[in-house]
Amino acid sequence: MPPMKHLTGGRIAGLYVGDSKGTVKRPVSSVLLTLNGIEGDAHAGRVQKTGAREPTFRRGTIVANTRQLSLVSVEELRDIASRLGIAYIDPAWVAANIAIEGAGPITQLPPGTLLRASSGASIYTAELNSPCRVAARLIAEHVAYAGDAPAFVRHATGRRGVVGFVYAPGTLNVGDELEVMRAKAQPTRD
């Protein structure tokens, strides 16, 4: 002990909820995290069905929903926008749920990192979120984006944030400080 290594802090710059997949989300000032994800969000749920993202599983396999939440970094989105030659990418356009500022490149957080707000609400990061063409289309609907979808995928790769699931329920508010802790050497459960 201690089993957790504090990496860095950060701050919630924006929160977003949507009631369907593959579309933009709407900004909100706070969200309630249950063990299934963000209450009212289309990506919440105890389980998910595998699809194109899980090609090693038969399509439609019921698996634990480790992709309840999408987290992006304000700084990384700014970097992608700059590389695409556009002014701005709103986190809502790429269907993010949580935009984080000041925590460094979120995309580089390894699986097993915990992010915790002051309410105790905590998120377990499960995997990298890789860019796809749907996000490129959503961006194109909002800005005069001259590039093509493959260009978005190329520039967003490694900067698209991570997905994860709720570890501890609670409330998140825009402006909340976040602790970022890496699971390291946990004492045993014996």
Place this chain on the structure above:
Amino acid sequence: MPPMKHLTGGRIAGLYVGDSKGTVKRPVSSVLLTLNGIEGDAHAGRVQKTGAREPTFRRGTIVANTRQLSLVSVEELRDIASRLGIAYIDPAWVAANIAIEGAGPITQLPPGTLLRASSGASIYTAELNSPCRVAARLIAEHVAYAGDAPAFVRHATGRRGVVGFVYAPGTLNVGDELEVMRAKAQPTRD
């Protein structure tokens, strides 16, 4: 794509179930994995309460159960036994659920690794399992172990396996081959 990198294979050498925590488990020939863990095992459940293992959380906080299952490697247990000067450590004595053979040092699998059996049943590895004194006591009940608990903790550190949760439900049988896949660069969920 492909988003998964196959690391290595392995084989289920033993399966173990127990109806209380902090005690040895009993060997079985197969187990049913539900999304909550091994049916009938004391460590199964949708949630867990935090304790000494999660010192950065207030004791008793309800969190997602990422420690449903304990996985150990036959080769690593052999190594610990040798270092302790004893003939053998049975996986049941350290309250393991799954003993794996031929997959290399399980303890070194990073969080986010998936292990999948032929039935499709899959486990998501969540964190390192660190040794504690309870395991030392359980071993001492079974063999003439001359060492003390701190010696077990010292020799077992980094060789004690990992804990995880069920990603895809299904049956595991002793003798099943396992695919070991690392979450790498998943396509996006947009």
